């Protein structure tokens with residue numbers, strides 16, 4: 001599959017270009033940036049043959065099968081609609097858009113055009129999260145009572161730009177990390193949060209946007225989910241716990257971009273470590289995307305998964321702003 005990158009981004013450089021090229025016949029043929037000079041420099045650095053600042057020109061290239069959108073968040077909507085209009089399959093970064101309505105429009109446009117549209121929620125691609133989901137599905141912890149998601153990290157210095165000071169670009173920890181946690185809860189528990197009650201604040205990095213959030217979500221089954229996201233916690237570590245009537249799962253160090261961490265299952269029989277595959281998270285997502293384009297299965301996270309994770313995240317921000325419990329509005 002031949003890809004065009006829309007956005008000369010860090011995530012593309014660090015994870016996605018390699019994942020695209022690792023597929024059979026995978027090539028990155030173009031990069032589009034807001035600046036032609038930056039696009040050319042990025043293309044040179046990463047061995048990409050085509051570069052420029054003209055999105056329409058890149059999308060008119062018949063060689064391009066699919067685009068990967070990893071620009072800042074406010075640009076995703078227009079760029080995705082343009083790519084779909086040009087007949088390209090779309091792998092879009094989270095959050096899909098700045099509003100649920102815009103995200104729904106993107107996903108519907110791809111459906112109407114018969115194109116694959118996926119959201120780059122990498123965590124559900126990890127062996128660790130899939131192993132936790134299998135334990136739950138197999139009934140190893142009985143009826144799920146609650147989950148706790150610990151995702152308070154320290155934003156690396158090279159990413160302390162628009163994320164911490166540009167609300168208009170979609171900055172803030174809620175669009176950045178709460179969306180991932182919403183997807184994790186939906187993936188693991190197989191149901192969609194109904195209501196959220198949240199608090200947010202700035203604890204050292206956020207300038208006009210929140211850098212920390214804590215929230216509690218109710219699920220249709222009656223289970224509750226507690227989520228904590230931050231940019232400012234150097235030593236907190238990450239993890240998730242799922243507690244049921246027959247057991248608890250503790251997954252430590254698994255809210256990450258790499259296939260690391262450890263999982264322990266605790267039941268009345270005692271404690272047991274749970275092994276899991278260590279494939280690359282982003283590679284798995286790209287593999288499933290390429291398969292979906294070939295008519296085999298669906299992407300790891302569909303467009304609708306991206307709509308729903310955004311809906312939960314925006315409900316968290318709304319609740320934190322108003323102090324009220326908010327019913328999640330899934331839009332479409």
Ligand code: NDP
Pocket residue numbers: 006007008009010011012032033034035038039069070071072073093094095120121122159161176257
């Ligand atoms: P970056 O800040 O690295 O890139 C975003 C945009 O900022 C780029 O498209 C580029 O614009 C501009 N930019 C980046 N570096 C420079 C620079 N040195 N000088 C000038 N402009 C620059 O963001 P990320 O890669 O961290 O995030 C991009 C998207 O990917 C976001 O939507 C984010 O939410 C998502 N993301 C998803 C992850 C996941 O695991 N799914 C992980 C990390 C990010 P231009 O293209 O116009 O040059």
